[in-house]
Amino acid sequence: MAQQAAITVFDGATTPVSHTLQPVDNKVLKDGTRVAVWRENNLSIPVEAQVRVELYQRNFPSKVVETRAVVVVPVMESISGANASGYTAAPKVAYEDRAELRVLAHRRSTVTSRRLCKQILLNLANNIATTVTPVSTGVVDEGAIQLFMPT
Numbered sequence: 001m002a003q004q005a006a007i008t009v010f011d012g013a014t015t016p017v018s019h020t021l022q023p024v025d026n027k028v029l030k031d032g033t034r035v036a037v038w039r040e041n042n043l044s045i046p047v048e049a050q051v052r053v054e055l056y057q058r059n060f061p062s063k064v065v066e067t068r069a070v071v072v073v074p075v076m077e078s079i080s081g082a083n084a085s086g087y088t089a090a091p092k093v094a095y096e097d098r099a100e101l102r103v104l105a106h107r108r109s110t111v112t113s114r115r116l117c118k119q120i121l122l123n124l125a126n127n128i129a130t131t132v133t134p135v136s137t138g139v140v141d142e143g144a145i146q147l148f149m150p151t
Contacts, residue, residue: 004150007038007139019051033058034149049074049093055143063107067144073097103144114145
């Protein structure tokens with residue numbers, strides 16, 4: 001994978017909305033796990049309320065490589081009226097919805113076998129029962145299937 005770059009992705013709303021996620025972090029944790037983080041840069045909502053994508057990769061002693069792609073969608077509290085003193089609290093995050101794809105790549109596996117496994121999972125998740133071209137580009141494929149993390 002090349003340098004960490006912006007990601008554009010559509011959500012699953014009735015009228016799909018495009019989200020552009022900007023790279024905000026790329027580091028190695030103390031345990032050796034590599035982490036890359038992207039988030040929206042929407043000036044109208046607080047940073048902690050913006051959609052983000054996190055990509056984690058670590059090597060186990062058994063030489064198995066674990067890659068996790070995590071999508072986090074924060075949901076804001078709805079603001080109700082002011083209190084008796086006329087104060088209205090600032091909105092804050094009520095909770096976060098998360099979805100995660102976890103790929104375990106055995107040291108003897110190949111790009112082809114990992115991509116086949118990922119595509120079966122995605123086809124199941126999307127209820128696709130017809131032939132589709134497997135995705136072979138993008139952040140998740142490069143990290144989880146090709147085992148290249150962004151720099």
